[in-house]
Amino acid sequence: MDIIQVAKRANVSTATVSRVLNGFPGVREKTLQRVRRAIAETNYVPNPNARGLRAGRTRLFGLIVSDVNNPFFPELIDAFEALAAAQGIEVIFTHTNYDPKRLQSCIRRMIERSVDAIAVMTSEVEEDALQQAARAGIPVVLMNQRKLAGKYPNVLVEYTAGFRESLEHLLSLGHRDIGFIEGPQWINSARGRKDAFIAALKSHGMHVRDEWIATGDLRVEGGRKAMDALLARRPRPTAIVATNDLMAVGALQAAYASRVRVPRDLSLIGFDDLPIAAMVHPPLSTIRHPRREVAARAFELLSKTVRGEPVAEDAPLQPHLVIRNSTAPPPGVKRR
């Protein structure tokens, strides 16, 4: 009965207090003042349950990621959460642990909580799961799901730009023999990244040597094994680009274990720019994934949709190369 107290104190009806609370136009300045004062004096805070029940909006957004423990996501979560907080929106978040089936139950939980909107920032998405949300009339935004681009709003990241920059950096250092550590090709993002790398290579008229491509599981361990495989090849590449930083870190360890010095004997470039990329030795040159921008766009899009504003399709985001110390001219080539 709290809005009633405020109304009494301000000598208005609860309707008027509600109008002030929600910033509706058409309240006389004097009344406005009075109500505001009453709100302040009583330290009044609207009950979100009552609001949600009545208005159908909860000011609650859902955020679904693949894995909190993957250092890729904290920044994304952080950025999304900060934006929401600034608008008085709370975020509940869950993760699928890379299991597309869990997406289904994550979304169900969010629907049960009647969130206003859901950001599905996982690397893999099953369309079935999204349909629940669609049926419940809850707007959804995805990250980099090209095959669903027509059906659901999507924040796209264009990998090609990043790989092109890496490649040009390596070429300018004098590298010609470039290997690649790919991720499992049934994973969308891994396939997309490999395609982008190969496209970059082709655009420089270079061809891809199959024996200079190794596959890893996208984790440190996989990078280590892939690097071991690559180091066993003869001839060897003089530079290696990895699909993600976690595997680049593993590759670094494998190189160290084989007494191959990075960058003196071998150059190495990662992808993502995880915090760890700057912490290993040597600090890793890597392609920065614009995940804060992804979060910002996702939030913007959802919050516009919820308010009924029109949303325009944005141009894809461009990742860029961050040069640190894991790249150098190939052995035998003088630094110019």
Place this chain on the structure above:
Amino acid sequence: MDIIQVAKRANVSTATVSRVLNGFPGVREKTLQRVRRAIAETNYVPNPNARGLRAGRTRLFGLIVSDVNNPFFPELIDAFEALAAAQGIEVIFTHTNYDPKRLQSCIRRMIERSVDAIAVMTSEVEEDALQQAARAGIPVVLMNQRKLAGKYPNVLVEYTAGFRESLEHLLSLGHRDIGFIEGPQWINSARGRKDAFIAALKSHGMHVRDEWIATGDLRVEGGRKAMDALLARRPRPTAIVATNDLMAVGALQAAYASRVRVPRDLSLIGFDDLPIAAMVHPPLSTIRHPRREVAARAFELLSKTVRGEPVAEDAPLQPHLVIRNSTAPPPGVKRR
């Protein structure tokens, strides 16, 4: 009006449906069946806002941490969230970014959402902020806040055990000259860890050489600088224990830059067992902070309190040493 549909379908009143929903005893088996079937057939999901509004309970818990970007927290968040999900409880979480003032507004936001309980898992806590929650009648649990131990329930971690294990490990390798990289002493957890280290040293009849203690900011950069300082000392310690893994990682980089080989020339032990500890080279021996257990205890305690069950004070959790490859006998001592 949805519970009404279910009630109609089952030929009972909404009160009975509600009883079934909430698992209240005293519903005839036959009625129970009918209601359950009606719920299943209609795919009925109770509206959490209506529930919360009426019952005062929201099945929403708050979780406050210092910093999502600090790799210490994701596992804690993950564990807390999983436990909550298993009980149909949702979690909203925020972080203070180490600013005790932000704790105030974090807690306010949670109160506005009328969460049922709040876990304040930050390294620093200001009592003022907690009082809001107390006034609102919302149970709170803290992590390792010894000075507030009497007033608020607290999940304690006993640092001493971990440091004693490190020390004994180093002694058994033959080290006698042991340095320490401390954190800023105005930070509770940093002071607690240093005290614990010194206590462990004393319990072995060893004394503390002031010139073998350096201070860092708890981040990688701080560890790097502290290590540089320590490496300049003559005589030098043969082993160094760092207050946390992030600084240990920095120390490792500084050692590398000075061509001091770890562990051959110098042994190094961290604290926390962050994922990164296993990723650097050499993989870091470190004291594992039982953060999943902390989350589990915090959740247990809150959920019991909310249900009105009595809570017993648990014995402090014990961290343990994880031996990897950053420790070896001091130079000149043969491995036995």
Place this chain on the structure above:
DNA sequence: CTGAAAGCGCTTACAG
């Protein structure tokens, strides 16, 4: 063991 009904605290047509 079950039902009728009040009421949780808001928002929102509707009326003036």
Place this chain on the structure above:
DNA sequence: CTGAAAGCGCTTACAG
């Protein structure tokens, strides 16, 4: 520009 009142979808004494 403002108010009276219905109603969002539940839960919970109270009564039987």
